[in-house]
Amino acid sequence: MTTDQIWIIARSTGTAALVALVLSILSGMALRSGALAWLSHNRGVRAVHDLTSILWLPLVAVHVITLMLDPYAKVGVIDLFIPFLVSYGSVAIGLGTISLQLIAVVLIATWLRSRLTQQGWLAIHRLSYVAFVGAFAHGLLAGTDFAQPLLGALAWLTAAVLAIVAFRRLTASRARQSPARSKTVAIP
């Protein structure tokens, strides 16, 4: 395999992994807020959430392996565990490392969900938002293709949609909480 082929695979799998992550987070948020009710019922949205979380894994694995093989990126095994050590684009690549580690923690916590408390699992699961921000920043700072106007615009549009759905979910959960609170106050 030539270095050009390695470079092409690294870029395409990186972008596809981000797409899978976007779909996973979007469907995860839509489960509560009903933002995708027009597209599918909750069982379908749940199926998308589960599938894209699994699809993300091989894409990221290939992305990381190809970057380790890439002579320009100079990413080593140690860089998978300790972020910001890499000499070339340390911040940009380090953000990708942190994001990868956070999502790995989220996935492991999901597999061990029965052994965790609901609150503990939820706290860990919410780390995926931080991981997404890290992955998006990684794409912006290190990605070769986000600098292209069309792809950059698509990426920002996707981020805006996610922000809107996140806001909708936040307001929906607050609206659910507030009548419950007033009820407890009303009871003598």
Next chain:
Amino acid sequence: MRLSPAGGALVVVKQPKRSPLVSSVNAIRALAAGVTMLSLAGMTIYAGDHLHNQSAPLQPAAAAATAAPARTTTTSTTGRLRLTTGVSTTTTRAVTTTHHS
């Protein structure tokens, strides 16, 4: 569900529930997988056509070195050219004209 006054009494009016665009779980799963795989295939084709992006935030060190302007310190002393090492340049042969008096 909505409550509306009709003839002084409150009547429960059921709003018609819209059915989603994709009702099959397998179909929505295939759609999500399709979007991801389409992005993978599309980016593979795109990256193949645009191997390098000059406006990318990270540029490989080797490419940056070649893209940088060549430091050609040429000093002409007594009709000869002294070139710095590692720089490929094309020079014309120095021509010395002698005046015969």
